[in-house]
Amino acid sequence: MGLTVNNLVEWMNNFATKIEQNKQYLSDLDTAIGDGDHGFNMSRGMSAVSQKLSTMPDSITDAFKQIAMTLISTVGGASGPLYGTAFLEMAKKSSSTSDIGELLEAALTGIKKRGGAVPGDKTMVDVWTELVPEVKDHSLTAAKIDEAVAHTKEMVAKKGRASYLGERSKGHIDPGSQSSGYLFKALLETEGI
Numbered sequence: 001m002g003l004t005v006n007n008l009v010e011w012m013n014n015f016a017t018k019i020e021q022n023k024q025y026l027s028d029l030d031t032a033i034g035d036g037d038h039g040f041n042m043s044r045g046m047s048a049v050s051q052k053l054s055t056m057p058d059s060i061t062d063a064f065k066q067i068a069m070t071l072i073s074t075v076g077g078a079s080g081p082l083y084g085t086a087f088l089e090m091a092k093k094s095s096s097t098s099d100i101g102e103l104l105e106a107a108l109t110g111i112k113k114r115g116g117a118v119p120g121d122k123t124m125v126d127v128w129t130e131l132v133p134e135v136k137d138h139s140l141t142a143a144k145i146d147e148a149v150a151h152t153k154e155m156v157a158k159k160g161r162a163s164y165l166g167e168r169s170k171g172h173i174d175p176g177s178q179s180s181g182y183l184f185k186a187l188l189e190t191e192g193i
């Protein structure tokens with residue numbers, strides 16, 4: 001068992017669908033505490049990823065590299081390099097394991113290193129930090145994903161554009177945490193991972 005090229009592609013296509021369906025919502029979240037582009041950035045990136053993966057990659061390492069490069073070159077903003085780093089770290093880690101928990105743990109380490117955010121800073125790091133251990137324990141549920149995303153609402157942003165608002169960033173869900181929530185939901189719904 002473990003991640004295969006087939007279920008990785010299925011996971012990414014499922015993520016792309018969720019981003020497409022919720023791009024307006026993600027951008028509305030970003031309008032409240034940022035510059036209103038997160039949904040459109042992610043939608044541009046994930047439709048390019050789906051297009052790229054329509055030619056089946058040779059291995060999960062090859063697929064992760066293609067996903068990372070596509071996100072880095074199409075998403076832009078803060079989230080593009082961060083998601084790009086996540087997938088690049090999974091590409092590196094996939095030479096020694098296909099265990100999804102270990103892969104996601106390597107991705108989280110990369111996101112933290114790249115963006116310098118720690119838990120509580122109201123960034124995607126918060127959702128990843130809550131949910132990676134759930135994946136490792138095989139105890140991830142849709143309800144836990146929703147809770148992790150909702151937890152960012154009462155935080156004060158310390159990193160990214162939302163940090164310019166200080167206390168006024170409170171009371172709004174972090175957009176990158178919501179898009180990360182969709183990544184974990186898509187994972188949960190992919191058979192065999």
Ligand code: ADP
Nearest residue numbers: 038077078079115117123124159160175176177
């Ligand atoms: P931009 O803010 O450049 O317009 P996006 O709107 O696409 O980029 O992405 C914003 C999201 O990126 C935030 O909601 C947050 O989750 C995430 N983010 C921003 N800065 C950081 C950081 N330093 N570390 C981790 N995540 C971050």
Ligand code: MG
Nearest residue numbers: 034035037038
């Ligand atoms: Mg933005």
Ligand code: MG
Nearest residue numbers: 035037077078
């Ligand atoms: Mg922007």
